[in-house]
Amino acid sequence: MTESPSAAHPETPTQDGNDPRCVPHKLTHPLPIGDECQYPNYSDEEQEVWKTLHARMETLLPGRAADEFITGLRALDLERDRIPALSDVSRKLRQATGWQICRTPGLLDAHDFFGYLARRVFPSTDYIRARSELDYTPAPDCFHDIFGHTPMIVHPRFADFYQKLGQAALNCKDAATEEGLTRIYWFTVEFGLITNPGGLRIYGNGIISSSGETQHCLTDKVTKLPYTPERLAAQAYDIWHFQNPVFVIESFDQLENEFVRWARERSLL
Ligand SMILES: [Fe+2]
Secondary structure, X not given: OOOOOOOOOOOOOOOOOOOHHHOOEOXXXXXXXXXXXXXXXXXXXXXXXXHHHHHHHHHHOOOOEXXXXXXXXXXXXXXXXXXXXXXXXXXXXXXXXXXXXXXXXXXXXXXXXXXXXXXXXXXXXXXXXXHHHOOOOOOOOHHHHHHHXXXXXXXHHHHXXXXXXXXXXXXXXXXXXXXXXXXXXXXXXXXXXXXXXXXXXXXXXXXXXXXXXXXXXXXXXXXXXXXXHHHHHOXXXXXXXXXXXXXXXXXXXXXXXXXXXXXXXXXXX
């Protein structure tokens, strides 16, 4: 989510659907992975946008982001003044949890996206939003993907859970279960909260990559409910407003164990 409560989540297509970044790509050939990802020729202005976004979120994260997210961010040691190279981040992820990064030209077709997750490969964009879109971008960019998503993939249990989400999605045969799985993805990977020893914290990237949602979601205006996959799968979400309710896990062990139980009961794993 973004600064404006009426704005959409970065991965959500615009309401008029005209932005080419919002059209999912159906792949006809494999994407470059790891060291195959070339570093783009970014302009100074693009590097400045990264710098601005990074600095702004860094001040917001203490006391709000999950300990596990902060640990992942430190382990990746992402550059502050320069857009990180996908190949470098991929190498660090591989060392940590055996995940790699592939470079995607934009939103991927769901089957292609989950197929990569199932193989422990995270599709990341390498382009960055314009300065006019600091607070709102209709599609994922590399700040959303790299800064927001990759730190959690450093955590071994989250990394396993994320792979299993991909595997379960590939095995999904009916629309109702698929919808449930989409909601589980939404309320965990994108909008999940966790109870840390210091209190309630954010691990969902849809929140962490948005300064507005990061400041809003821990307030009393948002209802927090305990995580069970059944409850998430039954909860519709509104892509155009700040999330309410959100769901709280006790630990990443609980996140994965409960998800595996839910998926096995539906023969998805
Ligand atoms: Fe995302």
